[in-house]
Amino acid sequence: MLNVGQQLLLPAKPTFIWGSLVGALALGMMGNFVLWGRAPWAPDLLALTLVFWGVHQPRRVGMTGAFLFGLLMDVHQGSVLGQHALAYSVLSFFATAVHRRILWFPVSGQALQVLPIMAAAHLVTLAVRMMLGGEFPGWSMFLAPLIEALLWPVATLLLLLPQRRAPDPDANRPL
Incomplete structure (x- = not known):
């Protein structure tokens, strides 16, 4: 049931869903090289996008897609093969x-609901790293889920934009 003033969304196109995931992967790769390097506090934009589509379109983006994107991230970062794949799954x-x-809450409440999910993924990554003899990346690693939760409203706004178009193209066209 829609709340008063809530807009009915158009269905998400599969090309946009998978394109946004590939775009988030590319943005994450560029962010690792250009902006913040391999800082432990850096937000994982691909994880944020995977959670968004897992919440909004759970039948289109599942654990298999998350696993495959995790393998791509493992190859990109040179980490243990399967570390990000397990975390993204x-x-x-x-x-x-x-x-x-999650969808019952307003966007700010959704961000609070997404925070433990993001924290769980970072803890899985940390656990795999530590079990294989890696170094503890520092306490700043726990800032990443907070930053990702703060980015949730921005991701929601951007990723729902194509679905908010008018269903009738003549509805808002000037004469």
């Missing part, structure tokens, strides 16, 4: 499991 599972509950 856990992320996708939790996002799909609680997607109905």
Whole structure:
């Protein structure tokens, strides 16, 4: 049931969904090289996009897609093969499991609901790294889920824009 003033969204096109995931992967790769390097506090834009589509379109983006994007991220970062794949699979599972509950909240409340999911993914990555003898990246690593939760309203605004178009193109066209 729609709330008063809430807009009915058009269906998301699969090309836009997968294009946004590839774009988030590319942005994440460029961010790693140009902006912040391999800083542990850097937000994972691909994880944020995977959670968004896991919440809004759980049947289109599942654990298989998250696993494959995780493998691509592992290859890009030169980390242990499967580290990000496992974390993104856990992320996708939790996002799909609680997607109905998350959608009941306003966008600011959704950000609070997404925060533990993001934290779980970062903890899985940390656990795999530590089990294989890696170094602790520092306490600033725990800023990443907070930054990703703060970016949730921006991601929601940007990724829902194509669905907010007028269903009738003549509805808002000037004469």
